[in-house]
Amino acid sequence: MQEFRAAVIDDETQAAKLVGRALEKLGFEVETFGLGHTFLARMAEDPFQLAFIDLKLPDVSGIAVLESIKTGFENIEAVIITGHASIPSAVEATAKGASNYIVKPFRLQEVRSVAREALEKLELREENLRLKEALRETPPLKDFLGSSQVMLDVFAMIRKIAGVNCNVLLQADTGTGKERAARAIHDLSPRKNKTFVSFNCGGFTEELISSELFGHEKGAFTGATATKIGLLESANGGTVFLDEIGEMPPNMQVKLLHVIQERSILRVGGTQPIELDIRIIAATNRDLQEAMAAGEFREDLFYRLNVVSIYLPTLAERKADIPLLANHFLETFNARFGKGVKSISSQAMEVLTQYNYPGNVRELENIVQRAVALAEGDVIGTRELPPDLLNLAFSSIGTPGLLPLEVVERRHIQHVLEATGYNKGLSCTILGIPRTTLWRRIKQYGLDAGDEE
16 A cells, blocks of 8 residues: 655644644654645645635635645645634635535544545545456356457456456446446455345335344344344355445435444344444445435445445446346356247347437346247247337437338238228228238238137
8 A cells, every 4th residue: 555645734833743743643744834835736746635714824825725636636635724714714615615614723633534534535545446447357247148349348347456456336227237246246246256236226215124134133123023144144255236326315325324434233132243244235326426425325434435436337428338238148048948940030139229228238138038929930030029129129229110011011911901900801902912922921920810710
């Protein structure tokens, strides 16, 4: 771990020395400055990672110093030093990027607490950067489907991070394979022989989440007739996957943060802490930065979970993988349904690759499942695809209404049958085809033929 550099900018010598000594005891390399401009010149030469800035300096305001360093060094941790009369200005400074403030006359313990919090953020940020730098040029992950570059990058990240005992945040839309990625990290990690558990944080009450994650003691509440071990405790030594972490209620966020910090839990109704050794992999489709700004997600929990962030691309972002995935699902559902479908026609595959899949891989899986179930021959054609998929697929490339001839024919025959009340003779006259051809088309397209004549 690198030695971080800290600056104290305060023209009151004794106050600057007090803060400097506290920082040195935490391992910072410290420099003190009596003027804001002197500090800024030094900052430009050799940047600091932490700065304690007095609001009232002889040459320039502390707010101006803060704004200057945040413009060029947005990741610097800044703490404002203020007097009681200037507390509103210190609060204003936090809105402009300061992480905290201390009020004169301050106690040494207060300085140490604020500095320790800043150090923790710096260490987490450095670890994030170090790990991200290492996530490069790794061979593809076995047993995963995808040959696009964006997925090869994901595989490389999973392989690199699996052996590092840190928390991971998966940023991904529904249907992109969040749990599969979490399981891959677990299976490649030293925890692979331990338990993997998953829990969806969305759509449940705080009480239910607490009971499921932490468990409860017998008699903890009405109906608690026996002790229940929660998911966190059951996964001791292993991995816990928390999906939709952005939906976790605020009070549960506090409890989860305590688990991560203290490495222990209390069952509901319990009094004895239970030591815990788990790795947490969280996933969200929310923008947690926006959630933090709105006060809906804790910043300290975010940094604890986001040691390494992995973005799982949508299927629309990896269309090159659609043929590989579609043929994999074809084999899967052939086996499940006892079918003998051998391939997907080029026309059908073209439609599949043009569609944008708001439901991602899961939607493609459902489409292929339906096609295999409906297929009567050994090839899936466009007639086995959902009727609306064709229009949607071509609309996505800006050419709505361009449909294969067989789709137009299928729809027209069905329209004529419905218009004639399923009178086969009249339908053949209108269509200009023999009755035997009509029957073949009805069977070929799986059309509603009305009541048998």
